[in-house]
Amino acid sequence: QPADDSLYRQLGGQPGLTKLMDDFMARLLADQRMNPFFKDVDHQHVKAQLVAQFCEVSGGPCRLKGPDMKKAHEGMDITRRDFNALVEVLQDSMSAQGIAFSTQNKLLARLAPMHRDIINTP
Numbered sequence: 001q002p003a004d005d006s007l008y009r010q011l012g013g014q015p016g017l018t019k020l021m022d023d024f025m026a027r028l029l030a031d032q033r034m035n036p037f038f039k040d041v042d043h044q045h046v047k048a049q050l051v052a053q054f055c056e057v058s059g060g061p062c063r064l065k066g067p068d069m070k071k072a073h074e075g076m077d078i079t080r081r082d083f084n085a086l087v088e089v090l091q092d093s094m095s096a097q098g099i100a101f102s103t104q105n106k107l108l109a110r111l112a113p114m115h116r117d118i119i120n121t122p
């Protein structure tokens with residue numbers, strides 16, 4: 001039985017996710033709270049990794065290869081407040097792409113449990 005890729009299709013598949021991540025990274029850099037985290041990283045690399053990850057978690061035909069979420073965010077001193085700020089920027093970006101609210105919420109529900117590995121500072 002094939003995997004359920006309905007969320008992946010609602011996100012516009014590979015072209016939709018690529019556009020979303022271009023917009024998301026631009027917003028992260030423009031956001032005063034997020035800029036310090038992202039200004040010096042390899043933007044093309046992070047965008048490509050996020051496309052692969054979002055494709056995978058939405059049921060698409062991709063697999064994220066690379067460090068797990070704990071390792072990827074080690075030493076960055078990420079608080080719950082930082083995490084929530086990133087989610088807020090992602091919501092703004094999805095809204096700007098015309099992604100339906102119900103679709104946004106499905107994606108966010110699949111990302112939310114990752115907070116345990118990403119938030120590493122009280």
Ligand code: HEM
Nearest residue numbers: 037038041049050053066067072078082083086111114118
């Ligand atoms: C649901 C939330 C999040 C997800 C799904 C996520 C996912 C990812 C992924 C897939 C990468 C690429 C790792 C790699 O292969 O190199 C990454 C890198 C990164 N993340 Fe996150 N992340 C999240 C939250 C955050 C938060 C809250 C921050 C900081 C406020 C953050 C900061 C970064 C930075 C700075 C990098 C680049 C690291 C580097 O390349 O040196 N992330 N993230």
